[in-house]
Amino acid sequence: MAKNTGIGPAAGNGAGAQARESLTVRVQAGIEDLIMTGALRGGDRVNEIALSERFGTSRGPIREACRALAQEGLLVAVPNRGVFVRELDLREALEVYDIRSALDELMGRLIADRVTGPQIDELWVLIGRMDAAAADRDLERYYPANLEFHDCLLSLADNRRLERLYRTLVKELHLFRRKGLLQQGSMRISNEEHRQIVEAIADRDPIAAGVSMKCHVLAAKQRLLAAVEAERSAAVGEQAPRRSRPGRA
Amino acid sequence: MAKNTGIGPAAGNGAGAQARESLTVRVQAGIEDLIMTGALRGGDRVNEIALSERFGTSRGPIREACRALAQEGLLVAVPNRGVFVRELDLREALEVYDIRSALDELMGRLIADRVTGPQIDELWVLIGRMDAAAADRDLERYYPANLEFHDCLLSLADNRRLERLYRTLVKELHLFRRKGLLQQGSMRISNEEHRQIVEAIADRDPIAAGVSMKCHVLAAKQRLLAAVEAERSAAVGEQAPRRSRPGRA
DNA sequence: ATGCGCCGGATTGTCGACAATGTCGATGCC
DNA sequence: GGCATCGACATTGTCGACAATCCGGCGCAT
Numbered sequence A, B: 001m002a003k004n005t006g007i008g009p010a011a012g013n014g015a016g017a018q019a020r021e022s023l024t025v026r027v028q029a030g031i032e033d034l035i036m037t038g039a040l041r042g043g044d045r046v047n048e049i050a051l052s053e054r055f056g057t058s059r060g061p062i063r064e065a066c067r068a069l070a071q072e073g074l075l076v077a078v079p080n081r082g083v084f085v086r087e088l089d090l091r092e093a094l095e096v097y098d099i100r101s102a103l104d105e106l107m108g109r110l111i112a113d114r115v116t117g118p119q120i121d122e123l124w125v126l127i128g129r130m131d132a133a134a135a136d137r138d139l140e141r142y143y144p145a146n147l148e149f150h151d152c153l154l155s156l157a158d159n160r161r162l163e164r165l166y167r168t169l170v171k172e173l174h175l176f177r178r179k180g181l182l183q184q185g186s187m188r189i190s191n192e193e194h195r196q197i198v199e200a201i202a203d204r205d206p207i208a209a210g211v212s213m214k215c216h217v218l219a220a221k222q223r224l225l226a227a228v229e230a231e232r233s234a235a236v237g238e239q240a241p242r243r244s245r246p247g248r249a
Numbered sequence C: 001a002t003g004c005g006c007c008g009g010a011t012t013g014t015c016g017a018c019a020a021t022g023t024c025g026a027t028g029c030c
Numbered sequence D: 001g002g003c004a005t006c007g008a009c010a011t012t013g014t015c016g017a018c019a020a021t022c023c024g025g026c027g028c029a030t
Helices: A023-036 A048-055 A059-072 A090-114 A119-137 A139-155 A161-172 A179-184 A187-200 A207-239 B021-034 B048-056 B057-073 B092-113 B118-136 B140-155 B160-173 B179-184 B188-204 B206-237
Strands: A075-078 A082-085 B076-079 B082-087
Touching: A023 A048, A023 A059, A023 A161, A048 A059, A059 A075, A059 A082, A059 B057, A082 A161, A090 A187, A090 A207, A090 B092, A090 B160, A119 A187, A139 A161, A139 A187, A179 A207, A187 B057, A187 B092, A207 B160, B021 B057, B021 B160, B048 B057, B048 B118, B057 B076, B057 B160, B076 B160, B092 B140, B092 B160, B092 B188, B092 B206, B118 B140, B118 B188, B140 B160, B140 B188, B179 B206, B188 B206
Parallel strands: none
Antiparallel strands: A075 A082, B076 B082
């Protein structure tokens, strides 16, 4: 099997080719990637030895990276048992949504207070791109545009701590068990909310911008809730809620 | 030289006597304490060897703890230079205040939605204790009561993620250069705001509770801003802004 | 005298090894 | 047959040592 999967000491890896970086941060980014791409799923055990072979390093940097990720909330460390990929239950996911709603409201207010004309134009461009993708029902194009839109808003807020926090929370939501339910919201409805946001920003109305951003998040929360509820009732209607394996956590 | 300064493997230390805890987490808590108590100040260099002697361990746990604290934002890691205690400039402190204002508003809304009668009584008790301390101008008694009051609110919100986030931000504010300016707010004014908060909560009015909590934080932000401004103008008026040492950052 | 290059000390980054702990399976007993 | 106990394996927790890198001072050439 692959002894070195691309992140060796002298391997010019495509993403972020900063050779002069400590191994720990590279491993940290690598593990994050493994989680984001789904290679590591919630509840999975993180084996230090396996990872050290996977990344071609010793266990030291692995452990340091895991400590950092545990502090960030992506992993949980159980003493003498190892670290596991954190699993977000519905309640925790909703908690994160509530927090994001508050932060997004702040973000909207901050943006409306300091936005410039060209920045507004840029937002409209992104809205247009999302509109086009939504018209084609092309989720593969919509999703990155949506990401870029929110990144743009994030940078416009001009609050570095808020930016870091927001990114942490977004990553955290990837730990939700069935994250497929997250982006189940219809693109057109979501983009209508985006348009409202940009309009409020263009009006330089902090209150309206904050409210529209908050509602955008809360609407996503409601969509998730509805999706979960739908899934549950479907499962109940479908024979019995069969218990799969007695498997361990 | 002191081979063991109190946190050895078998030392029953007073704070958090959980013997079956990994060294890393103990070291992490220890370093946090060093920062909170001011033994380590913003910008200070964190020497791994010194800390390993201080805590009576090897460098491994120290490094892991530092990684975690760096991820948390209390330390900053400079490649091949080591880790330093993060220093919060005014701008960053204000950023944190803005974020806290948003989170506190959320907290107020959540509390007003789910608070019970006995919990309201408990809040009034704490208000009374703060009132008494404020009447005596006893900051030594006011400060812990204030802390307990906010802890109580935090638990009442019943949002674990929010709680963790809030505590992180509070710790972060300790990194502000002259944190003495932070609690410079007069006790009576602050406690008047507290009373407003509890009244709104007792009315079970989520909007009012959120607004009053948000304003409480924003008022603290303004007090900090005023204190900094006052300090600056005083420094300007007082001869020359003498440059101290050519010292390093 | 001043700027440049070299060298020594100190510290960080990384590694492999040992000890401690927990887990899983086999064995024996009730 | 079910359950408690014991033992071997696997994994984590911790340590000491080596190599890479960086900071500071010294000497030298211009």
